[in-house]
Amino acid sequence: MKSHNPIHDAIDESLSGVHFDLTDMHRVLRASRLREEEPVRPPRRRMRVDLVFACAMLLILVVPLSLFAVRTRTTQTTHVVAAPGISTAGPIQTPELREDVIATQTAQSGEESEAIRIARLCFEAQCDTSIFSFEEYAVSVACSEEASGARQYTVDMTSIYGNGCRFTVVVSMPSGEVLQYSTPDLATMPTYLDTSAPEIQAWYEKNGPYLFTWSAEDQVEFSRRYEGGSLRLPTEGELTFEEASTLARTFALEQTGYSGSLSYAYPVLYAESSGSSACYVVYCCDTPVTDTLPEQSITVSFSPTGENPSIQSNTLLPSF
Amino acid sequence: MASYTQEAREQALVRLMSQHGDSIKRMCCVYLRDLGAAEDAAQETFIKAYAHIDSLMEGEIQSEKAWLSRIAINTCKDILRSSWMRHIDRRKAIEELPLAAPSTHQESLELTEAIMKLPPKYKEIVLLHYYQGFNLRTCSQILGISAPTASRHLAQAAKRLRLELERG
Numbered sequence: 001m002k003s004h005n006p007i008h009d010a011i012d013e014s015l016s017g018v019h020f021d022l023t024d025m026h027r028v029l030r031a032s033r034l035r036e037e038e039p040v041r042p043p044r045r046r047m048r049v050d051l052v053f054a055c056a057m058l059l060i061l062v063v064p065l066s067l068f069a070v071r072t073r074t075t076q077t078t079h080v081v082a083a084p085g086i087s088t089a090g091p092i093q094t095p096e097l098r099e100d101v102i103a104t105q106t107a108q109s110g111e112e113s114e115a116i117r118i119a120r121l122c123f124e125a126q127c128d129t130s131i132f133s134f135e136e137y138a139v140s141v142a143c144s145e146e147a148s149g150a151r152q153y154t155v156d157m158t159s160i161y162g163n164g165c166r167f168t169v170v171v172s173m174p175s176g177e178v179l180q181y182s183t184p185d186l187a188t189m190p191t192y193l194d195t196s197a198p199e200i201q202a203w204y205e206k207n208g209p210y211l212f213t214w215s216a217e218d219q220v221e222f223s224r225r226y227e228g229g230s231l232r233l234p235t236e237g238e239l240t241f242e243e244a245s246t247l248a249r250t251f252a253l254e255q256t257g258y259s260g261s262l263s264y265a266y267p268v269l270y271a272e273s274s275g276s277s278a279c280y281v282v283y284c285c286d287t288p289v290t291d292t293l294p295e296q297s298i299t300v301s302f303s304p305t306g307e308n309p310s311i312q313s314n315t316l317l318p319s320f
Numbered sequence: 321m322a323s324y325t326q327e328a329r330e331q332a333l334v335r336l337m338s339q340h341g342d343s344i345k346r347m348c349c350v351y352l353r354d355l356g357a358a359e360d361a362a363q364e365t366f367i368k369a370y371a372h373i374d375s376l377m378e379g380e381i382q383s384e385k386a387w388l389s390r391i392a393i394n395t396c397k398d399i400l401r402s403s404w405m406r407h408i409d410r411r412k413a414i415e416e417l418p419l420a421a422p423s424t425h426q427e428s429l430e431l432t433e434a435i436m437k438l439p440p441k442y443k444e445i446v447l448l449h450y451y452q453g454f455n456l457r458t459c460s461q462i463l464g465i466s467a468p469t470a471s472r473h474l475a476q477a478a479k480r481l482r483l484e485l486e487r488g
Contacts, residue, residue, distance in 0.1 A: 007450035011346060014432035018349050020341025020362055028337060028363050029330060032370040036326070187365065 002272035028236065088319060111173050112141050119169035119320045122178050122185065123157065131188040131224060136160055137167070152179065161225045162197055163190035190226050201228070211291050212281075216241050219268060232271040232278070238304040239280065241267045247301040248282030251309045254299060260286045269304060278304050324377055333370050334378055340385060341366070344392050347447050352397040353436050363397055365392040389452050390462040393444050400440065434484040442477035445470055 077320045120134050137157035142150050159165035167187035170180040203222055207214040211222065215237040216233055223231035234240055239247065245265035252262055264282040271278040283289070302309035324332075344365055349358035368391050369376075381387045435446055448459040460470035 005450055007435065007446065008453070010428035010431040011350060011435070011451050013425065013428040015346045018338060018342070018346050018355070018358070024345070024359065024363055025334065025337050028370070029333070031363070031367050032330075032333065033326075035367065035371070132335045179367045243359065254384055 060276070063086075064176055083112065099313075107168065111151070112143070112153065114176065115141060115171040115173055116155055118171050118176050118178060119153075119155035119157070122169045122181050123167055126181060126184040127187040128184075132165065137165075143315075150175065157187070159190075161190075161286070162199070163226050165190055208289075209291060210266075210289055210293070212268045212283055216269075230270060232269055234304060239306050241269075244280045244282055244302075247302065247306050247309065249284055251302075252284050252298040254301050255311055258298070260296075262286060262298065264288050280304060329370070329373050331378070332478060333366065334372075334374050336369060336376075336384065336388065337366055344388055347389070347451060348392055348396055350436055350447060350451075351393070351440070351443055352399060352430065357399055358363065361392065361395045364395045368395065383458070385452065386454060386458055386462055386472050389448060389454070393448070393462065395438070430485060431481075434481050437484060438477055438480060442473055442480060445473045446477050447480070449474055 005247050033298060035258060065272060099169040116139055119139075123129075123134055136159075138160070140156045142154045142156070146152060146156075153171045153173055155169045155285045157167045157169075164185055166182065167184070169178060171177070172179050203218070207218055211219055214222070219231050220233055234244075248267065249262045249265050252258065261304040263286060265282050265284045266289065267280055267282040269278065269280055279301050280303070281299060283299050285294040287294050299308055299312040301312050345358055345362035348365070348440040349355060352358050352361060353488055365388060369388060372384070376384055384447065437445060438446065444463060445459055448454050448462055449456065454462065455468055456470050456474065459474075460467040463470065465473075
């Protein structure tokens, strides 16, 4: 449908350097994916200030109300002066009205609690609760009212560990219908590790800079919170950490013929979410790992039950 | 309504971008006279299109080019209305935009510059009719105006262009 006319040709020629290039495409795709992951929120009408409308409102509402307020204030002042000793408390402070206000607030918070409960059920049905429980999220709620009078509660759950895990549910009340929820994987898959965060720093201060030197429990807990649970403890029938250390040391010495002791072995049990490709990786060396890694070491891997051992890396023998 | 996989929807989007990306971006560039804003507008156009790409894939949209042009024009209008563009004039003369090949004819540059200088209501009808090649009826539908109004805008735009070129 390209029309060959001077204007078309002139624009194309003048802007021949303007292209919708790969960078543009990547940005569009990335932004589209991000927007797709966000829950659908009810559209908000953009507020437009129309000058004529504003003036009309000023004339119709504000001016008469102001005059009325001035008149009322004058009247009240007169009463106070005229009747000293009589309580001048405003109507909002009367017991009946206060109860009304409290009752309304209770009803609102009751509905909000119900929205949170429904969001929790949605979370438990959709997400992998073996990684994080509902209590490990900070919950915030935003409410918006539709024209029909129904309210939409957006329940936003953000991981308390600051790892970027988030789950959002939009609930319509009072029907309790779940209108939308965000991608479940994003609720349990940490997206970043903020190493400068105080909590992360506390872990490193307690255990040292190398995860594999930590106690098994700390390794697993840290991994669960910040790395998506890529490490785990051995289960029944699998080698314990001590057994894995012994096996790795023996295998490394046999295979390499190394004359040292390899007295220190640091096992880590990696586990993919499927569980099928779990494996021990054991870092063996002659001296303990402190703030720096020893120059000489052998890394051995094998299955959780000790099968198929192999040497992953060996800095004892350069040819390995 | 059939639900498409993310992959299929993204493939449709990539096809749209490959097919119409250049002309949409150039149109935004002429409309906004600002390459950065035009980039934003063109990207935003396709992001908005992706939100409704199911309708396109189901054949509910008759002309994807007209559909994209409408989104692009509205996005450009939004950008012009934004406080940033209202208070900061970033518009540039075409010579200042390093967009053309050195061999570009002077007449082409002058004509494009003259179109860029038109008021938005004339610029958009010129872009839709002469650049995108839509007939007046489609232009009026895209712009949400009547066909006679579109025709009048086009005539006035042509007159202004002629005057501008004669003066230049």
